[in-house]
Amino acid sequence: DVKVTQSSRYLVKRTGEKVFLECVQDMDHENMFWYRQDPGLGLRLIYFSYDVKMKEKGDIPEGYSVSREKKERFSLILESASTNQTSMYLCASSAPGTSRPYEQYFGPGTRLTVT
Protein backbone atom coordinates (compact mmCIF):
# COMPACT_ATOMS: atom_id res chain seq x y z
CA ASP A 1 0.00 0.00 0.00
CA VAL A 2 1.04 3.55 -0.69
CA LYS A 3 2.01 5.38 2.43
CA VAL A 4 2.13 9.15 2.72
CA THR A 5 3.37 10.46 6.03
CA GLN A 6 3.48 13.96 7.44
CA SER A 7 5.97 14.99 10.08
CA SER A 8 3.48 16.26 12.65
CA ARG A 9 -0.23 15.73 13.35
CA TYR A 10 -0.48 18.89 15.43
CA LEU A 11 1.73 21.98 15.41
CA VAL A 12 1.50 25.28 17.29
CA LYS A 13 3.63 28.19 16.11
CA ARG A 14 3.94 31.89 16.85
CA THR A 15 3.18 34.65 14.39
CA GLY A 16 6.27 35.48 12.37
CA GLU A 17 7.97 32.12 12.82
CA LYS A 18 9.30 30.17 9.87
CA VAL A 19 7.42 26.88 9.66
CA PHE A 20 8.33 23.70 7.81
CA LEU A 21 5.76 21.00 7.07
CA GLU A 22 7.28 17.78 5.78
CA CYS A 23 5.70 15.10 3.65
CA VAL A 24 7.23 11.78 2.64
CA GLN A 25 5.84 9.12 0.31
CA ASP A 26 7.23 5.63 -0.09
CA MET A 27 6.02 4.64 -3.57
CA ASP A 28 8.36 6.54 -5.88
CA HIS A 29 5.54 8.81 -7.05
CA GLU A 30 6.43 11.62 -9.43
CA ASN A 31 3.67 14.01 -8.39
CA MET A 32 3.25 15.54 -4.98
CA PHE A 33 0.74 18.12 -3.76
CA TRP A 34 0.01 20.40 -0.82
CA TYR A 35 -3.55 21.40 0.07
CA ARG A 36 -5.07 23.31 2.93
CA GLN A 37 -8.47 22.35 4.31
CA ASP A 38 -10.74 24.83 6.03
CA PRO A 39 -14.32 24.24 7.25
CA GLY A 40 -16.85 25.36 4.67
CA LEU A 41 -14.16 25.87 2.03
CA GLY A 42 -13.13 22.31 1.23
CA LEU A 43 -9.56 21.69 0.13
CA ARG A 44 -7.57 24.20 -1.87
CA LEU A 45 -4.37 23.53 -3.76
CA ILE A 46 -1.32 25.47 -2.58
CA TYR A 47 1.56 24.04 -4.63
CA PHE A 48 2.42 20.88 -6.51
CA SER A 49 5.48 19.26 -8.03
CA TYR A 50 5.99 17.01 -11.05
CA ASP A 51 9.54 16.00 -10.23
CA VAL A 52 12.56 16.80 -8.13
CA LYS A 53 13.26 20.54 -8.05
CA MET A 54 10.11 21.21 -10.09
CA LYS A 55 7.23 23.16 -8.59
CA GLU A 56 4.04 24.75 -9.79
CA LYS A 57 1.76 27.24 -8.06
CA GLY A 58 -1.70 26.11 -7.19
CA ASP A 59 -4.73 28.23 -6.44
CA ILE A 60 -3.54 29.86 -3.21
CA PRO A 61 0.30 30.04 -3.18
CA GLU A 62 0.60 33.42 -1.47
CA GLY A 63 2.53 33.23 1.79
CA TYR A 64 3.89 29.75 1.03
CA SER A 65 6.87 28.21 -0.71
CA VAL A 66 7.89 24.60 -1.32
CA SER A 67 10.99 22.51 -1.68
CA ARG A 68 11.53 19.17 -3.37
CA GLU A 69 15.15 18.10 -3.17
CA LYS A 70 14.41 14.36 -3.20
CA LYS A 71 11.69 12.52 -5.05
CA GLU A 72 10.07 11.11 -1.93
CA ARG A 73 9.99 14.34 0.09
CA PHE A 74 7.98 17.53 -0.46
CA SER A 75 8.19 20.35 2.05
CA LEU A 76 5.80 23.24 2.55
CA ILE A 77 7.36 26.39 4.01
CA LEU A 78 5.63 29.28 5.69
CA GLU A 79 8.29 31.98 5.61
CA SER A 80 6.58 34.13 8.24
CA ALA A 81 3.56 32.43 9.74
CA SER A 82 0.39 34.45 10.19
CA THR A 83 -2.84 33.68 12.04
CA ASN A 84 -4.75 33.33 8.76
CA GLN A 85 -2.57 30.33 7.97
CA THR A 86 -4.09 28.39 10.85
CA SER A 87 -5.52 25.39 9.03
CA MET A 88 -5.31 21.68 8.32
CA TYR A 89 -2.60 20.93 5.74
CA LEU A 90 -2.82 17.80 3.63
CA CYS A 91 -0.11 16.32 1.46
CA ALA A 92 -0.82 13.94 -1.42
CA SER A 93 1.07 12.02 -4.09
CA SER A 94 0.26 10.34 -7.39
CA ALA A 95 2.04 8.47 -10.17
CA PRO A 96 1.07 9.03 -13.82
CA GLY A 97 2.56 5.79 -15.08
CA THR A 98 0.56 3.35 -12.98
CA SER A 99 -2.74 1.52 -13.41
CA ARG A 100 -4.42 4.27 -11.38
CA PRO A 101 -2.56 7.24 -12.82
CA TYR A 102 -4.58 10.07 -11.43
CA GLU A 103 -5.48 8.77 -8.01
CA GLN A 104 -4.02 10.92 -5.27
CA TYR A 105 -3.00 9.29 -2.00
CA PHE A 106 -3.32 11.54 1.00
CA GLY A 107 -1.38 11.84 4.21
CA PRO A 108 -3.08 12.14 7.62
CA GLY A 109 -2.77 15.92 7.70
CA THR A 110 -1.05 18.46 9.96
CA ARG A 111 -3.27 20.73 12.00
CA LEU A 112 -1.33 23.97 12.30
CA THR A 113 -2.30 26.67 14.77
CA VAL A 114 -0.58 30.04 14.54
CA THR A 115 -0.99 32.21 17.65
Added chain:
Amino acid sequence: AQTVTQSQPEMSVQEAETVTLSCTYDTSESNYYLFWYKQPPSRQMILVIRQEAYKQQNATENRFSVNFQKAAKSFSLKISDSQLGDTAMYFCAFMKISGGGADGLTFGKGTHLIIQP
Protein backbone atom coordinates in the same frame (compact mmCIF):
# COMPACT_ATOMS: atom_id res chain seq x y z
CA ALA B 1 -10.47 27.89 -14.08
CA GLN B 2 -12.95 25.30 -12.93
CA THR B 3 -15.35 25.27 -10.04
CA VAL B 4 -17.02 22.44 -8.16
CA THR B 5 -20.26 22.95 -6.25
CA GLN B 6 -21.74 20.68 -3.61
CA SER B 7 -25.08 22.11 -2.59
CA GLN B 8 -25.74 19.87 0.42
CA PRO B 9 -23.56 20.83 3.42
CA GLU B 10 -25.01 18.01 5.52
CA MET B 11 -27.21 14.97 5.04
CA SER B 12 -28.52 12.37 7.43
CA VAL B 13 -30.09 9.01 6.56
CA GLN B 14 -30.95 5.79 8.32
CA GLU B 15 -28.71 2.76 8.05
CA ALA B 16 -29.52 0.57 5.00
CA GLU B 17 -31.14 3.44 3.11
CA THR B 18 -29.93 4.75 -0.22
CA VAL B 19 -28.55 8.27 -0.36
CA THR B 20 -27.48 10.50 -3.24
CA LEU B 21 -24.96 13.31 -2.90
CA SER B 22 -25.04 16.06 -5.50
CA CYS B 23 -22.17 17.71 -7.33
CA THR B 24 -22.04 20.09 -10.25
CA TYR B 25 -18.97 21.52 -11.91
CA ASP B 26 -18.07 24.16 -14.41
CA THR B 27 -15.19 23.86 -16.85
CA SER B 28 -14.19 24.59 -20.40
CA GLU B 29 -11.84 21.59 -20.46
CA SER B 30 -12.70 18.57 -22.58
CA ASN B 31 -10.31 16.08 -21.01
CA TYR B 32 -10.72 15.55 -17.30
CA TYR B 33 -11.47 13.22 -14.43
CA LEU B 34 -14.06 13.49 -11.69
CA PHE B 35 -13.71 11.95 -8.26
CA TRP B 36 -15.52 11.38 -5.03
CA TYR B 37 -13.27 11.31 -1.97
CA LYS B 38 -14.27 10.26 1.53
CA GLN B 39 -12.79 11.67 4.73
CA PRO B 40 -13.94 9.74 7.83
CA PRO B 41 -13.72 11.49 11.20
CA SER B 42 -10.06 11.96 12.16
CA ARG B 43 -8.93 9.65 9.38
CA GLN B 44 -7.21 10.01 6.04
CA MET B 45 -8.88 11.01 2.81
CA ILE B 46 -9.48 8.05 0.54
CA LEU B 47 -10.73 7.73 -3.01
CA VAL B 48 -14.26 6.34 -3.35
CA ILE B 49 -14.82 6.38 -7.09
CA ARG B 50 -13.44 7.89 -10.31
CA GLN B 51 -15.03 8.80 -13.64
CA GLU B 52 -13.20 9.59 -16.85
CA ALA B 53 -14.97 12.34 -18.82
CA TYR B 54 -14.60 10.50 -22.13
CA LYS B 55 -16.46 7.44 -20.81
CA GLN B 56 -20.23 7.45 -21.13
CA GLN B 57 -20.72 4.52 -18.79
CA ASN B 58 -21.19 5.48 -15.17
CA ALA B 59 -18.56 4.18 -12.77
CA THR B 60 -19.51 1.68 -10.07
CA GLU B 61 -17.58 0.42 -7.05
CA ASN B 62 -19.59 -2.06 -4.98
CA ARG B 63 -22.26 -0.03 -3.14
CA PHE B 64 -21.08 3.23 -4.67
CA SER B 65 -22.12 4.44 -8.09
CA VAL B 66 -22.21 7.74 -9.93
CA ASN B 67 -24.63 9.43 -12.27
CA PHE B 68 -22.42 11.34 -14.68
CA GLN B 69 -24.28 13.79 -16.92
CA LYS B 70 -21.57 15.46 -18.99
CA ALA B 71 -23.78 17.93 -20.83
CA ALA B 72 -25.36 19.07 -17.59
CA LYS B 73 -21.97 19.00 -15.82
CA SER B 74 -23.41 16.95 -13.04
CA PHE B 75 -21.71 14.16 -11.10
CA SER B 76 -23.76 12.71 -8.25
CA LEU B 77 -22.77 9.87 -5.94
CA LYS B 78 -25.23 7.19 -4.90
CA ILE B 79 -24.56 5.05 -1.85
CA SER B 80 -26.74 1.97 -1.61
CA ASP B 81 -27.44 0.01 1.58
CA SER B 82 -25.70 2.68 3.64
CA GLN B 83 -23.62 1.56 6.62
CA LEU B 84 -22.50 3.27 9.81
CA GLY B 85 -18.95 3.29 8.44
CA ASP B 86 -20.09 5.50 5.57
CA THR B 87 -20.38 8.42 8.01
CA ALA B 88 -17.81 10.92 6.72
CA MET B 89 -17.20 14.10 4.79
CA TYR B 90 -17.55 13.48 1.08
CA PHE B 91 -15.78 15.69 -1.41
CA CYS B 92 -16.42 15.92 -5.11
CA ALA B 93 -13.26 16.79 -7.05
CA PHE B 94 -12.23 17.72 -10.58
CA MET B 95 -8.90 17.18 -12.29
CA LYS B 96 -8.01 18.40 -15.76
CA ILE B 97 -5.56 16.25 -17.66
CA SER B 98 -2.68 18.17 -19.17
CA GLY B 99 0.02 16.89 -21.49
CA GLY B 100 2.67 16.90 -18.83
CA GLY B 101 0.73 14.82 -16.36
CA ALA B 102 -1.89 15.47 -13.78
CA ASP B 103 -2.68 18.79 -12.25
CA GLY B 104 -3.99 19.25 -8.76
CA LEU B 105 -7.55 18.60 -7.72
CA THR B 106 -10.26 21.23 -7.48
CA PHE B 107 -12.57 20.29 -4.62
CA GLY B 108 -16.10 21.15 -3.67
CA LYS B 109 -16.81 22.33 -0.15
CA GLY B 110 -17.93 18.90 0.95
CA THR B 111 -21.03 17.15 2.24
CA HIS B 112 -21.11 15.82 5.77
CA LEU B 113 -22.98 12.52 5.59
CA ILE B 114 -24.30 11.01 8.79
CA ILE B 115 -25.64 7.47 8.83
CA GLN B 116 -28.02 6.96 11.76
CA PRO B 117 -28.39 3.52 13.37
